[in-house]
Amino acid sequence: xxxxxxxxxxxxxxxxxxxxxxxxxxxxxxxxxxxxxxxxxxxxxxxxxxxxxxxxxxxxxxxxxxxxxxxxxxxxxxxxxxxxxxxxxxxxxxxxxxxxxxxxxxxxxxxxxxxxxxxxxxxxxxxxxxxxxxxxxxxxxxxxxxxxxxxxxxxxxxxxxxxxxxxxxxxxxxxxxxxxxxxxxxxxxxxxxxxxxxxxxxxxxxxxxxxxxxxxxxxxxxxxxxxxxxxxxxxxxxxxxxxxxxxxxxxxxxxxxxxxxxxxxxxxxxxxxxxxxxxxxxxxxxxxxxxxxxxxxxxxxxxxxxxxxxxxxxxxxxxxxxxxxxxxxxxxxxxxxxxxxxxxxxxxxxxxxxxxxxxxxxxxxxxxxxxxxxxxxxxxx
Amino acid sequence: xxxxxxxxxxxxxxxxxxxxxxxxxxxxxxxxxxxxxxxxxxxxxxxxxxxxxxxxxxxxxxxxxxxxxxxxxxxxxxxxxxxxxxxxxxxxxxxxxxxxxxxxxxxxxxxxxxxxxxxxxxxxxxxxxxxxxxxxxxxxxxxxxxxxxxxxxxxxxxxxxxxxxxxxxxxxxxxxxxxxxxxxxxxxxxxxxxxxxxxxxxxxxxxxxxxxxxxxxxxxxxxxxxxxxxxxxxxxxxxxxxxxxxxxxxxxxxxxxxxxxxxxxxxxxxxxxxxxxxxxxxxxxxxxxxxxxxxxxxxxxxxxxxxxxxxxxxxxxxxxxxxxxxxxxxxxxxxxxxxxxxxxxxxxxxxxxxxxxxxxxxxxxxxxxxxxxxxxxxxxxxxxxxxxxxxxxxxxxxxxxxxxxxxxxxxxxxxxxxxxxxxxxxxxxxxxxxxxxxxxxxxxxxxxxxxxxxxxxxxxxxxxxxxxxxxxxxxxxxxxx
Numbered sequence: 001x002x003x004x005x006x007x008x009x010x011x012x013x014x015x016x017x018x019x020x021x022x023x024x025x026x027x028x029x030x031x032x033x034x035x036x037x038x039x040x041x042x043x044x045x046x047x048x049x050x051x052x053x054x055x056x057x058x059x060x061x062x063x064x065x066x067x068x069x070x071x072x073x074x075x076x077x078x079x080x081x082x083x084x085x086x087x088x089x090x091x092x093x094x095x096x097x098x099x100x101x102x103x104x105x106x107x108x109x110x111x112x113x114x115x116x117x118x119x120x121x122x123x124x125x126x127x128x129x130x131x132x133x134x135x136x137x138x139x140x141x142x143x144x145x146x147x148x149x150x151x152x153x154x155x156x157x158x159x160x161x162x163x164x165x166x167x168x169x170x171x172x173x174x175x176x177x178x179x180x181x182x183x184x185x186x187x188x189x190x191x192x193x194x195x196x197x198x199x200x201x202x203x204x205x206x207x208x209x210x211x212x213x214x215x216x217x218x219x220x221x222x223x224x225x226x227x228x229x230x231x232x233x234x235x236x237x238x239x240x241x242x243x244x245x246x247x248x249x250x251x252x253x254x255x256x257x258x259x260x261x262x263x264x265x266x267x268x269x270x271x272x273x274x275x276x277x278x279x280x281x282x283x284x285x286x287x288x289x290x291x292x293x294x295x296x297x298x299x300x301x302x303x304x305x306x307x308x309x310x311x312x313x314x315x316x317x318x319x320x321x322x323x324x325x326x327x328x329x330x331x332x333x334x335x336x337x338x339x340x341x342x343x344x345x346x347x348x349x350x351x352x353x354x355x356x357x358x359x360x361x362x363x364x365x366x367x368x369x370x371x372x373x374x375x376x377x378x379x380x381x
Numbered sequence: 382x383x384x385x386x387x388x389x390x391x392x393x394x395x396x397x398x399x400x401x402x403x404x405x406x407x408x409x410x411x412x413x414x415x416x417x418x419x420x421x422x423x424x425x426x427x428x429x430x431x432x433x434x435x436x437x438x439x440x441x442x443x444x445x446x447x448x449x450x451x452x453x454x455x456x457x458x459x460x461x462x463x464x465x466x467x468x469x470x471x472x473x474x475x476x477x478x479x480x481x482x483x484x485x486x487x488x489x490x491x492x493x494x495x496x497x498x499x500x501x502x503x504x505x506x507x508x509x510x511x512x513x514x515x516x517x518x519x520x521x522x523x524x525x526x527x528x529x530x531x532x533x534x535x536x537x538x539x540x541x542x543x544x545x546x547x548x549x550x551x552x553x554x555x556x557x558x559x560x561x562x563x564x565x566x567x568x569x570x571x572x573x574x575x576x577x578x579x580x581x582x583x584x585x586x587x588x589x590x591x592x593x594x595x596x597x598x599x600x601x602x603x604x605x606x607x608x609x610x611x612x613x614x615x616x617x618x619x620x621x622x623x624x625x626x627x628x629x630x631x632x633x634x635x636x637x638x639x640x641x642x643x644x645x646x647x648x649x650x651x652x653x654x655x656x657x658x659x660x661x662x663x664x665x666x667x668x669x670x671x672x673x674x675x676x677x678x679x680x681x682x683x684x685x686x687x688x689x690x691x692x693x694x695x696x697x698x699x700x701x702x703x704x705x706x707x708x709x710x711x712x713x714x715x716x717x718x719x720x721x722x723x724x725x726x727x728x729x730x731x732x733x734x735x736x737x738x739x740x741x742x743x744x745x746x747x748x749x750x751x752x753x754x755x756x757x758x759x760x761x762x763x764x765x766x767x768x769x770x771x772x773x774x775x776x777x778x779x780x781x782x783x784x785x786x787x788x789x790x791x792x793x794x795x796x797x798x799x800x801x802x803x804x805x806x807x808x809x810x811x812x813x814x815x816x817x818x819x820x821x822x823x824x825x826x827x828x829x830x831x832x833x834x835x836x837x838x839x840x841x842x843x844x845x846x847x848x849x850x851x852x853x854x855x856x857x858x859x860x861x862x
Contacts, residue, residue, distance in 0.1 A: 129486075232463055233436065235483040256436075257483050278586040278594075297461045297487035300583075 001193040002168060005031035007352060008188055008197035010175050010211055012036075013043040014151060014338050015330050016203035017158035018345030021077075024165040026353050031197070032162070033173040033190055039155040041205045043338060045306030047228055047252065047260045049241045050339040051088040051146040052113050055104050055378045059315065060111050061359050062340045067145060069342035079157040081149045082255060086239030088146035089126050090378070092139040093246035101141050104378065108143075115143040127238045129292050135244070148241060148252055151338045158345075178215055184326050185215070199352050201328045206272070206307035208331035215324050219317065220369055221309050221332045222270040226262060227280040229303035231295070233257030242291065248380050249287050259295065263287060264380050270310075276303045308335040313373040318344060318364040319351060328352065329366055335379060385428035386413075389644040393669050394543045394557070397644035403473035414471035421447070421454050421467040422643035424477070430628035430715045432456050432466060433480040441714045443628025447635030448538075449531045449581070450616040450752065453626075456480055460489035467635075468532050468579070495600045499575060501525040503813050504593055504606035506582050506755060509537020510799045511791025511806035512612035513565040518810030518827060520572035523819040527604055528569070529595050533579035534642065536562035537614055539799060541637040543669065544662050547687075551834055552800040559641075561799070577602060585609070585759040591786050608786050608813040611756045612806055615749035615770065615792035620654060623709035629716030633663045633746035640670045648742025652719050653677040654707050658686035658798075660746030661701075664694040667744075675738045678705040678721050680728060687843075708735060710743055719743050749796045753789075761787055764857055768850025769795030775858040779828070780809040783861055788813055795854065797847050804835040 007023055009016045012034030023030045034040075050070060052063040069076075070083050092098045101117060108115045118125075118140045123132045126142055163169055170192055178200075179187040185200050204211045206223035234257050241252040251261025263283050281303055289296050311317060311332035320328055330348050333340070343359070350357045389397065400416030407424060414423030421444050424432070431441045432454050445453035449468035458464040458477050462484030466477070501524075505516045508530035516528045534540060542558020553561045580597030582604075591609050595602040617632035619625065629648065631639075633655070636647045651672050653660045656679035667674050677694065682704050684691050691701060708722040708730060723734035750771040757763050761774040761782040773795045774782045780790050790809040791802030808831050815824035839848050 233483055234462060234486050237486060276586065278584075278588075278592055281584065281594075293490060294486045296492045297489065299463065303584075 001170065001190065001195055002031065004196040005029050005168070006197065007031070007199045007201060008033065008195060009201045009203055011203035011205060011208070012038045012159065012169065012171065013041050013203060013205050014039070014155040014158065014341040015333070015345055016201070017155050017162060018341045019201060019203065019330065019348050020162035020167040020169070021158045021165070022345050022349035023352065024162050024167045026349060028353065030162065030167040031195060032167060032169045033175060034169070034171050035174045037171050038159045038169075039152050042306040042308070043155045044152045045228065045304060046151050046338050047250070047262060048148045048151045048338065049088070049250065049252065050148055051143070051241065053088055053090055053104065053108060053115060053141055053143050053146065053378065054376060055100070056315065056374060056376050057107060057111065058359070058363065059340070059376055060108055060113065062343045064111065064113060065343035065346070065359065066340050069346070070147075070149060073154070073157070073342065077157040077161040079153065079160070081153045081157055083147065083149040084239065084255060085145050085147035086241070086252070087126070087142060087144040089123070089240045089242050090141045091123070091135070091137040091242065091244045091246070092141075093136050093244065094138075097246065098139050100377065101139065105141055113143060114145055115141060118142050127240060127242065129237060129294055130242065131291060131293055134293075135247075135291050137244075146241065154338070154341075175211060175214070180215065180324060183324055185324060199326050199328055201330050201348065203330040205331065205337070206309040208309060208329070215327060217321055217323060217327065219329070219332070219366065220312050221317070223272055224268050224270055224308045224310050225273040225275075225305050226264060226308050226335060227276060227303060227305045228260065228262035229281065229284055229300050231259040232299045232301055234298055243380065245378065245380065247287055250380055251288060251291070258301070259288065259298065261288065262380070272307065274305045274307075276305055309337070310334045312369060314376040314379050316340070316344065316364055317366050318348065318361045321366050334376070387426045387428060387646040389640070389646055389670055392644070395559075395641060395644065403471060405471055405473065405475040405477060407477045408479055416471070418471050418643055419467055420456070420458065420469050420471050420477055422639055422645050423471050424466070425639055425647065426643075426645045431479065432628070434482060435626070436483050439482055440626055441628055442626060443715070444631055444639070445635055446617055446632045447638035455484070457484065461487050467638075470533055470579070493599065497600055497602050499527050499577070499602055499604040501527045501575060501604065501606050502817050502819075503608045503610060503810075504529065504591070504604050505610045505612060506593070507537065507612035507614055507791070507793070508532075508535035508578070509612060509614050509791060509802065510539055510561070510565070511793075511802035511809070512537070512610065513569055514803045514806030515610045515612060515790055515810035515813075516574050517565065517569050517572065518807045519814045520569070520574045522811065522814040522824050524814045524817060525573070525575075527575040527577060527606070529577040529580055529582050529593070529602075529604065531579065531581040531597065535566055535576070535578055538634060541634070541641040542662075542799070543641055543666055546800060552803060552838065558799065582755060585755055587759060587784070587786075591759075607817055608788065609759075610788045610790055610806075610809045610813060611774075611793050612789070612791045612802070612809075613752040613755060613793045615751050615796055617745065618748045618750055620707070620745055620747050622707050624711065627710055627712050627716050628714070629712065629741055630710060630743045630745065633659050633744045636742070636744050637663060637666060641666060646670055646672060648672060648740070650675055650738075650740040651742040651744060652707070652721070652738055652740045653744045653746060655679060655746035655748070656684045656686060656691065656701050656703070657746060657748070658690060660744070661686040661690035661694055663744055663746060664699055665690075665697065668697055668699070672742065674699045675740055676721065677701045678707060679703045680706040680724055682726070706730070707743065716741055716743055749792060751793050751796060753793055756782055756787055756789055756793070759787055760784055762861060764854070766795065766850045766853055768846045769854070773854060775854055775861065777858050778832070778855055779812045780805055781812065783858070795847065795850055801835060801838060804831050804838070807831045808835070
């Protein structure tokens with residue numbers, strides 16, 4: 001392993017790899033360590049949704065910034081990411097949701113997002129096969145520029161583009177400890193040897209909390225299992241991602257025709273659990289066939305699980321911490337780290353390089369949890 | 382159009398007893414079938430070879446494995462896409478359609494599924510020689526057993542073996558495979574074992590007990606078991622060459638199924654790729670069915686299978702060409718000819734040595750890979766062991782995997798043969814029963830005796846490779862614990 005680097009990134013997920021790319025692009029000397037292989041964690045396990053419809057302004061901005069990057073990402077990285085703007089249809093089931101969604105839409109519009117509120121009888125114009133009445137949807141919001149991409153291709157695309165520009169990527173390399181002097185990390189001990197770095201970025205996803213613990217830094221993040229499944233392919237017949245916060249459920253169809261989706265079990269306990277459950281399979285089958293009765297004879301091919309790295313307000317933790325000055329957080333994405341990665345990685349790269357960040361990120365620092373927090377409510381938890 | 386019927390009505394060894402004649406439609410055309418036949422068998426008997434079009438390039442695809450393990454024969458049946466027609470029985474009045482490009486959504490909204498809960502001590506997944514032996518042994522020792530198989534005919538690959546087995550008398554030496562299957566099936570029928578045929582196990586969840594999900598024939602099963610034996614067999618390997626996806630290029634085992642189980646002539650002129658036992662035995666089975674075998678090609682400089690099988694074939698005038706392989710096949714919608722080529726000692730094709738054979742059937746007999754998806758999904762540790770045909774679940778000599786309640790037996794634990802599969806099945810059946818406290822002493826005696834027989838059988842030089850592979854597996858398994 002090399003002796004020193006400007007920036008050491010811990011974690012070969014989409015955020016770590018994207019950050020490596022934007023840093024080397026700016027001329028920094030970058031090293032990335034990954035305990036297993038690229039995209040082995042949540043980046044390789046999610047459904048690839050990319051949406052801009054959020055309830056907090058900063059998430060909308062992060063997401064809109066990311067979409068601008070996604071639109072040109074294939075060209076930028078020189079690879080295929082299967083990015084498509086098929087839209088997101090978010091269903092409202094209660095009057096309360098209708099009120100919240102209308103508020104969201106007007107805030108999102110003020111940010112320049114092309115988004116509209118749909119009445120019940122307009123929903124089938126977007127997805128004719130959706131059983132609107134059967135599922136009790138009374139309204140929806142629709143943003144056609146939302147979409148999806150293949151998260152594994154995006155992550156590997158960033159990693160390879162970064163490596164081509166000189167980033168050093170060490171796979172199967174574990175961080176074992178740190179040497180700290182005067183509130184600064186001076187050396188990182190890994191299973192491949194020690195390395196010195198000016199900045200150390202904690203992008204270890206659901207394991208970020210464990211990395212921080214090695215430095216005595218307490219992160220409020222908790223790992224939650226999130227399960228997901230995919231079916232056999234049928235001829236593509238809808239393009240949007242369909243979400244219901246009410247049913248804690250989302251699904252879309254891949255360009256190859258497979259239906260991919262997930263359901264959050266409200267009774268899920270925190271923990272590092274990757275097991276597939278029968279409860280999930282049963283609930284997904286029930287929900288999918290209720291939402292689209294035509295899916296009844298479609299077979300499930302695989303189910304698997306990943307981890308959400310959840311913070312108390314469901315917003316990420318970005319930037320330095322008070323106690324260890326050169327230890328930068330890039331974690332706590334709470335289940336939507338993939339879709340905002342291009343923008344968050346750009347912001348952290350700007351921060352490290354001493355540039356003005358294109359969006360303010362101070363409100364997303366770890367210190368925010370000392371005071372009162374504004375929770376992101378548009379999440380499948 | 383003339384009615385084509387490729388069914389075999391006279392055969393030197395087999396008698397085909399067909400069920401009631403039924404009629405169904407294929408792309409708006411009336412096709413005759415017989416109850417007990419698979420859709421694929423009835424279509425091939427009617428001379429239909431193209432079953433679907435590939436999703437991206439629209440290429441013709443047809444039959445391949447014959448036992449529900451590949452996706453080559455998927456068709457739309459009564460409005461439901463992606464039905465494996467090789468393991469779906471014909472029913473009068475059914476509507477069978479070719480799938481073109483990507484399959485359309487199901488058009489039927491009927492979903493009259495019956496649910497059944499099954500609670501047993503031991504679930505045996507796969508009803509071939511290993512599974513049947515495991516189920517018989519465990520049932521006789523007093524355990525409650527369910528046997529699940531995705532084929533609607535039990536017996537695994539034994540039911541298509543017309544040749545007599547070698548080896549010891551305890552392992553049915555001198556008996557034809559098909560008769561061994563019948564014997565095992567009638568023995569199992571005498572027990573109280575629960576049969577679930579024509580149903581695929583598609584999931585395994587562990588919890589306070591093991592839960593398997595299976596679906597087939599309009600029935601959805603939730604099977605709870607204390608122990609699970611996976612005797613899921615193997616899948617035929619494919620070979621890379623231009624046009625290898627054309628209908629007419631079939632797995633050797635798939636051809637045996639069509640010809641020996643359903644009595645349908647798979648072609649008129651055949652080329653066999655691979656001179657291991659499967660390729661050689663298939664050679665004279667094809668001759669028995671009235672198919673002309675133009676050649677058997679073998680890339681290695683030596684014939685891999687038993688000499689007695691090779692001699693039998695050569696006496697009939699079939700050339701076995703060693704250091705030869707297939708280069709490509711030609712044809713528009715199905716195989717019209719194939720090019721074979723000689724290879725040098727580094728297996729490179731020798732230019733100028735090509736020969737084109739006018740065949741309509743190319744049988745691929747180049748080995749098998751263990752079907753380990755379910756134990757792997759359950760979390761059993763696996764490893765790549767080339768001597769055993771690929772990835773296998775690690776296991777000890779009692780066939781227990783890295784999971785306390787999961788066992789493997791037969792080809793799923795490493796490619797070997799039917800005789801050893803039966804021994805392994807018996808060991809797994811006795812071990813699982815003993816671990817649950819059934820007739821422990823008797824069970825242990827069975828294990829001991831069977832282990833001895835297995836060792837004896839594996840002393841043959843033909844087993845040395847397998848023994849080496851098994852040793853690796855046992856030692857890796859030992860390192861885990």
